Amino acid sequence: MRKRKGAGRPTIADVADKAGVSTITVSRALRDPSKVSDHLRRKINNAVRKLNYVPHSHASALASTRSNIVGVIVPSLTNNVFADTLRAIYDDLEQGPFQVQLGNSRYVAADEERLIRTFLGQGPSAMIVAGNDQTDTARELLQNAGCPVVQVMDIGDDPIDMMVGFSHFEGGRAAGRHLVQKGYKRIGFLGARMDPRSHRRLEGFKDALQSGGRYDPDLIMTTTISSSVSLGAELIGQLMARRSDLDAVFCNNDDMALGALFGCQKAGISVPDQMGIIGFNDLEMMAASHPSLTSIRTDRYAIGKRAVEMIKAELDGETPEQKIVDLGFELQQRESTSRAK
C-alpha cells in the first residue's frame, strides 16, 4: 500500500471524523445547510472551524463537473470603461463562493473564442462577456455552456442568454443631436480603434446629423489605432488642417475628447465657441477639465452589478423578469458644448 499524501491539509473526511458523521453529510452541510439537521450542522461547523478546513476546489470541480469559477472576458485591460464594470463584478462576486477568472481578448475575436474554450473547459458557474459581437462559434459554445451567460456593455435583440448594457446607437444619436441643437454647423467625428460598439455610436451619430441636415462624410475621421489622449489631439489637428470650417466634434470616447480639447488649446481654438467637443462614457475627469467636457454618461459599475445579480438569480433557479436590461445613458452637458448659439 503506497501512500501519496496530498497537500497535507484537512479533507472533508477529517471533518466528518471529527464531527462523527459521514463525508456526504459534511458536503451537504457546507453546500446546502438546509439539508442537514441543526444538530449535525452545528457539530460540523465546529469541526470545520477547529480543523481550519477549506474545501478543495479542484476536487469539487472534478467530482461535480462544475467549478465555482465565473469567467469574464473583456477586450482591454487598460480601458477605464471596462475597469469600472470589472470592479463591480469583483465587488459583488467575491462575496459569494465564486472565483473570478478574467481573460483579455485584445479586441480579437479569435482570442475571445480561445478564451471561451479555456473557460468552458473548467466548467464555470457562469460567464460574462463584453459586447454582443461574438463569432458564430463563440455564440454556439456559450449557448451550450450549460451555465448563465451575460453579455455586458451593449444590448441587442438576440442575447446568447442575458444582456445588460445600453444602446450605443442611441448614445451616438444623442451626441449628434446635441451638437446639432447647439447650433454647430460642421460637425465631425473622431474615432479611434473603432470596435463594433464604436461603429454603432457612429451610426447613431450619422443618423442624428442626417436628420438635422448636417451630415458631411468628409468630417468623419476614424482609425484602427488604439484611442489615447495624444491621438485625440493629433486627429483633431489633422481634421482642422483639412477642414478649417470644422466647428464641433463627437469623439468616440473620453480620452479622445480630452485630447481634442488639448489639441484645440494648442492651436488657439477656443472651446466651446469655436469648437464644440463631446465625448463618450463620462469618465471622472470630464467634469474636472477646464473647460469641463460634455459627455454621454454610462453607468459601467451598475452594469457589472446587474450582471452579477442576474447570474445569481439564474443560479438560484429564479426566472428573470427580463433577459435584456437596458441601463441607458445620460447626456451630461458641460462647458465644452455650452456656447451661446
Place this chain on the structure above:
Amino acid sequence: MRKRKGAGRPTIADVADKAGVSTITVSRALRDPSKVSDHLRRKINNAVRKLNYVPHSHASALASTRSNIVGVIVPSLTNNVFADTLRAIYDDLEQGPFQVQLGNSRYVAADEERLIRTFLGQGPSAMIVAGNDQTDTARELLQNAGCPVVQVMDIGDDPIDMMVGFSHFEGGRAAGRHLVQKGYKRIGFLGARMDPRSHRRLEGFKDALQSGGRYDPDLIMTTTISSSVSLGAELIGQLMARRSDLDAVFCNNDDMALGALFGCQKAGISVPDQMGIIGFNDLEMMAASHPSLTSIRTDRYAIGKRAVEMIKAELDGETPEQKIVDLGFELQQRESTSRAK
C-alpha cells in the same frame, strides 16, 4: 454498476486507447515529451488532434496538487498603473499553459490575506502580488507556498521570493530635487489615497526638499480619499487658498497632477510660471496636455514582463541572476516645470 459520465468530452484514456498506449504515457507525452519515444509521441499527438482532446485542468490539479493557475493580486482595478502591468502579465502568461487568476485587494491588507489563502488553496504555479507591504501572516503564507512569488511595483531588501519594481523613495526624491533645481521656492505635495508606496514617495520628496532647504510641512497635503482628477483640482485649490505663496506641487500620481493643472487654469494661475507641477508614473496623457506635464516615468509594462520571465525561469529550475530587479524610473521634464528660472 452505475456509470456517471462526465461532461462527455474525451479523456486521456480515450487518447491512450486510440494511440494504443497507456494513459500514463499520454500524460508524460503531453507534459514532458522528452520522456517518451518519438514513435509513441507521434501516435499520441495524432490521437490528441483527432479527438480534439483538451486536458482536464481540475483533474490534473487534484492528482498533482499543482494547478496551472498564476494568482495575481492588485490593490485596484481602476488604477491605470496596475492595468499596464497586468496587461504585460496577461500577454506573456497566456502564451504558456498558464491561467491567470486576478484578485482585487482594494488596498486592504486583510483582503489581500484572504485572497492569498484562496489562491494558495488552488495550488498555484506562481503568485504575483503588488508591493512589499504584506502583513506578516501574508508573507508567511507566501513563503510556504512552494511556488515562485514575485512582488511587483516596488523594491526593498527583504523579498518574499523575488521582486521587480523601482524605488518609490528615489522617485519622490527625484521629483523634489527637480522642483528645487528649477528654482521653485514654496513647494507643496498633493497626495491622495496614500498607500505605502505613496508614503515612500513622500519621504523621498521630503528628503530632497530638506537637502535643498525648501521643506515646509505646511505645504504637504494628503488624504485617504482615492485619487482622481477632480480631487487634484480641489486639493490644489484648497492649498492655494491657504498658502497663496505656493509655487509648485508634486502630485503623488498623474491623475492628481492633471487635476492640479485644471485647478490652476480655473484659478487663472499660469503653469509653469506661477505654478510648477510634476506628477508620477507618466501616463500617456501627460505628454498630450496643454501645457504638457512633467512626470516620473515608470515602465509598468516592463515590470509585468520581467515578473513573468522570472517566474518561468524559476519554474524551469534556473537559478536567477538576481532576486531583486530594479527597473528604475526616468524624469520626463515637460512644460509644466519649464519656466525660466
Place this chain on the structure above:
DNA sequence: TTGTAGGCGTTATCAC
C-alpha cells in the same frame, strides 16, 4: 435526514 459505494480524469509510485 443520513449513509454507502464508486467514479470524476489525472498523476505518483512502483515494477518491468
Place this chain on the structure above:
DNA sequence: GTGATAACGCCTACAA
C-alpha cells in the same frame, strides 16, 4: 522507455 495500480478529495446516484 513503458505500464498497472492506487491515490488525489469530493460529489452523484442510490438505498435506507
